[in-house]
Every structure is written in C-alpha cells, then in structure tokens.
Amino acid sequence: MKYFTIHGYEGASLSQIAEEVGMKKQSLYSHFKGKDDLFLQVLQEAKETELSSKLQYLSKVDAYHPHTDLLGYLQLVIDLFQKNEYLKFWLRMTFFPPLHLASAIDEAVIDTEHKIQTVLEGKFQDWINANVIMKDDPSIPTLAFLGVVDSIMLELAYGNDDKRLNDKLNASWTVFWRGISQL
Numbered sequence: 001m002k003y004f005t006i007h008g009y010e011g012a013s014l015s016q017i018a019e020e021v022g023m024k025k026q027s028l029y030s031h032f033k034g035k036d037d038l039f040l041q042v043l044q045e046a047k048e049t050e051l052s053s054k055l056q057y058l059s060k061v062d063a064y065h066p067h068t069d070l071l072g073y074l075q076l077v078i079d080l081f082q083k084n085e086y087l088k089f090w091l092r093m094t095f096f097p098p099l100h101l102a103s104a105i106d107e108a109v110i111d112t113e114h115k116i117q118t119v120l121e122g123k124f125q126d127w128i129n130a131n132v133i134m135k136d137d138p139s140i141p142t143l144a145f146l147g148v149v150d151s152i153m154l155e156l157a158y159g160n161d162d163k164r165l166n167d168k169l170n171a172s173w174t175v176f177w178r179g180i181s182q183l
Contacts, residue, residue, distance in 0.1 A: 001042045005089040009039060009098035040104060046090035047108050051115060053080055053087075058119050063126040066133055067177065070145060074169060077149055081156045095157040117142060133180045141180045148172045 002020070003012040014035055018025040032038040057076050061069040080087045097105040124138040124145075133141065151172055155165045 001046070001085060001089050004039060004042060005085065005092055008092070008096065009035075009101070012039075014038075036101060039098070039101065042086075042089065043093060043105065043108060046086040046093075047112055049084065049086040050080065050090055051112050053084075054116055055119060058116075058123060061123055063130040064132055066123075066127045067181070069123075070177075071173065074148065074152060074173065077152055078156065078165070078169070081153070091153065091157055113146075117146060120145065132182065134182060136180075144176055144179065148176050 003017050007013075012035070014028055015025045017038070018028050028038065032041065053076070054073075057073060061073075081091050082088075094105060094109050121138045121142045124133070124141045127133045128135055128138060148169075151168060152165070155168050159165060
C-alpha cells in the first residue's frame with residue numbers, strides 16, 4: 001500500500017515491495033498472481049476501511065441532531081483521508097487510477113458510494129420524520145450532502161491547503177444547512 005500510495009501503480013516496484021516486507025520478489029508470486037492482483041487486494045482492504053469507518057460512524061447517529069451528526073461526518077471524512085494510510089491510497093487511486101484497472105476501481109467506488117448513500121438516505125428520512133429538517137424526498141438532501149462530501153474529497157485529492165479546505169467546507173456546509181434546516 002505504501003509504495004502504491006507514494007509512487008502510484010506504475011511507479012510501485014514489486015522488488016521494492018518484497019524487500020519492504022522481508023521477502024524475495026519471487027515469493028510474492030506465491031501469495032499474489034502479480035502486481036495487479038496485489039494492487040486489487042490492497043484496494044479491497046482500503047475500500048473496506050473506508051466503508052466500515054463511515055458505517056460505524058453512521059450507526060451511532062440519532063434522529064434528532066442532524067447538524068452535529070452531518071458536520072461530524074464531514075470531519076470524519078477529512079480525518080480519515082488525511083491520517084489513514086489505506087484511505088490516502090484509496091483517494092489517490094480513485095482519482096488517478098491505472099488505466100487498465102480503471103473499471104475495477106470504478107466498480108469498487110460505485111459500490112461503496114451506493115452503500116453509504118443508502119444508509120444516509122435512511123438517516124435523512126429519520127430526520128425528516130422527526131421534523132428536525134425540511135420535509136422532502138430523502139434522496140434530495142442525501143445527494144446534496146454527498147455533493148458537499150465530493151467537494152471535500154476533491155480538495156483532499158488536489159489541494160494541500162488546509163485554509164482552502166476549511167473555507168470550502170464552511171461555505172458548502174453553510175449553504176447546505178440553510179437549504180435543509182427548519183427555519
């Protein structure tokens with residue numbers, strides 16, 4: 001994961017990876033069919049890390065505090081992708097995939113996004129039912145919120161300016177919250 005994250009797929013060397021884990025390059029082939037297989041295994045582990053972290057957070061969200069819970073989710077996303085090595089890898093590879101593995105990566109991303117969207121829609125429905133946000137089809141605030149998440153992810157992938165990240169977060173959050181809150 002470390003070499004794929006730092007050097008990308010093309011720049012990661014199986015020899016260096018083998019050396020890092022204390023084995024010969026040939027020994028890697030007893031565990032993996034090749035570089036693609038190793039890469040896809042690391043990708044799967046990163047996907048599971050992202051999904052489990054987000055689902056664990058959302059499992060603790062109640063029906064009465066959407067402002068706090070959604071802001072907490074955005075902070076979780078930032079923290080995960082800034083501090084977790086698997087998720088740094090996931091972020092880099094989903095934005096800059098090796099071309100020959102792009103469809104496999106796209107499938108993993110779409111699967112993850114679908115699962116998160118489904119859970120978030122349920123949370124938005126709970127908040128609507130509790131009259132703590134505006135009544136609407138829950139898919140609308142869910143997709144709008146995921147747009148805020150996507151803008152943060154884009155900033156994490158391309159930017160390295162914490163001030164810009166925080167400014168973007170605060171501006172998008174302010175507009176989003178005004179759109180769904182009970183006035």
